[in-house]
Amino acid sequence: MGGEETINGVPVTEEQISAWAAEAEAGYDIDALKRRGRGRPGRGAEPAQVVALRLTAEELAVLDARAAREHKSRSDLIREAITAYAA
Template sequence: MKENETMNGQAVTESQIAQWADEAVAGYDVAALKKRGRPRIGAEIAQVAAIRLDPDLNAALSRRAEQDHSTRSEVVRQALQAWLKSA
């Protein structure tokens, strides 16, 4: 193991690795494992909409997402919803 190895910002120890190995040998309850994939944002599967942003707008979007402790996608969704409601 590399020195100072982390997972989700937490230090990974040799004892943690041994515990994970023991769990793997014992077997996993597949139904209990965390479901993979992106969470739904509505009742239906979301569609991807690619957009191009100039560097200044892109940087402003990143700053706003960080300021709001949110994601860039969520900031765009909120802005678009607000704009569509006002139109």
């Protein structure tokens, strides 16, 4: 190989590789792996859709200022606005 293998800049040792191999050979608890909760938490029973939205610099500044005042995220404010509009 061309150099030392790393993960996030940390060198991977032969001992670590041997430990990973032993763990894999012993088998994994699939139920435990499924409970790990990868990714963002769900917002409902169905997966949420990502929607792209273009805003001007001024619109974004207004949104960010209000989000800061209310201690909320941009997404939270946009969802609240859509909910209020649709009501």
